[in-house]
Amino acid sequence: MNFLIISTTLKNIFVVLKDEKNNIYTRTLTENKSGNYLANAIKEVVEESKTNIKNIDEFGIDIGPGSFTGIRVAISTLQGLLIDNPEKEVYTFFSSDVLYRSAVNNNPDLKKNKLAVLKRARENAAYASIYENGKRIFGPQMVFEEFLRDSLNNCILINEEAEYFKNKYKLENEVFYSNIDEKSLIEEVIKGKRVKVKNLKPLYLQKPLAVENLEKEKTK
Structure with missing residues (x-):
């Protein structure tokens, strides 16, 4: 095929x-x-x-x-x-699912964690998807500062665009980079x-x- x-x-x-x-x-x-x-x-x-x-x-x-x-x-x-x-x-x-899958395929230990893919939508907004136990449990959805501060506490962030929001809002989350x-x-x-x-x-x-x-x- x-x-x-x-x-x-x-x-x-x-x-x-x-x-x-x-x-x-x-x-x-x-x-x-x-x-x-x-x-x-x-x-x-x-x-x-x-x-x-x-x-x-x-x-x-x-x-x-x-x-x-x-x-x-x-x-x-x-x-x-x-x-x-x-x-x-x-x-x-x-595309957020591809970012998640690439991360866990290349680093299987990540699958044990709660992960979030963030993609930049606007200066103050992100497209967010959250994954747990190999499944997407939230999103894709556009979210703002309150969500980023309050709903991602236990997540490892995936995608280099997540670094922007980590710095902007002083988030304590770990950011993990992965190639597609x-x-x-x-x-x-x-x-x-x-x-x-x-x-x-x-x-x-x-x-x-x-x-x-x-x-x-x-x-x-």
């Missing part, structure tokens, strides 16, 4: 193709505006694997949390690739929800600032 995976909300953009012999071909995009080169990266891994898009059986796509623009670029690209097959079902997954690996990425993708490609939507967790300000006024 040939399997193509696209992720645009991690630190780098990943395009991963696993062929029917379990060979893995990867492109990692790190440049600014690297989303502009997504289609070319897909073309490169497909050519390197000596297959073509029509011979790819399964697709996986990262729907967040993270850059709304990056997610829309990925969705548009995949819908373009499958324009003749809009009913095709593809796997969707959360293709095995962890593939593991999470095949656990994801399947959606028709024509119905793909980004995970959108942020309320418009005007709505947030109105809600704050009502609670005063």
Whole structure:
């Protein structure tokens, strides 16, 4: 089975193709505006694997949390690739789950701990997911200072973006860094929800600032 995976909300953009012999071909995009080169990266891994898009059986796509623009670029690209097959079902997954899985796969002792993945949403807000005993028990959800101070006391924080919130709010949590690996990425993708490609939507967790300000006024 040939399997193509696209992720645009991690630190780098990943395009991963696993062929029917379990060979893995990867492109990692790190440049600014690297989303502009997504289609070319897909073309490169497909050519390197000596297959073509029509011979790819399964697709996986990262729907967040993270850059709304990056997610829309990925969705548009995949819908373009499958324009003749809009009913095709593809796997969707959360980038925070990939960060967690990479951490515990590479460091099994971490699984005994309560872990939280933090991704920066705004200067004062994070996308948070919490994991315990190998399962996600909270999120992804956008959270603010009060949550970060009061609800993460027993968590080891995963992801280098967590360092920003640790410093900003003087949190005492340990921060653990982990590289993304293709095995962890593939593991999470095949656990994801399947959606028709024509119905793909980004995970959108942020309320418009005007709505947030109105809600704050009502609670005063």
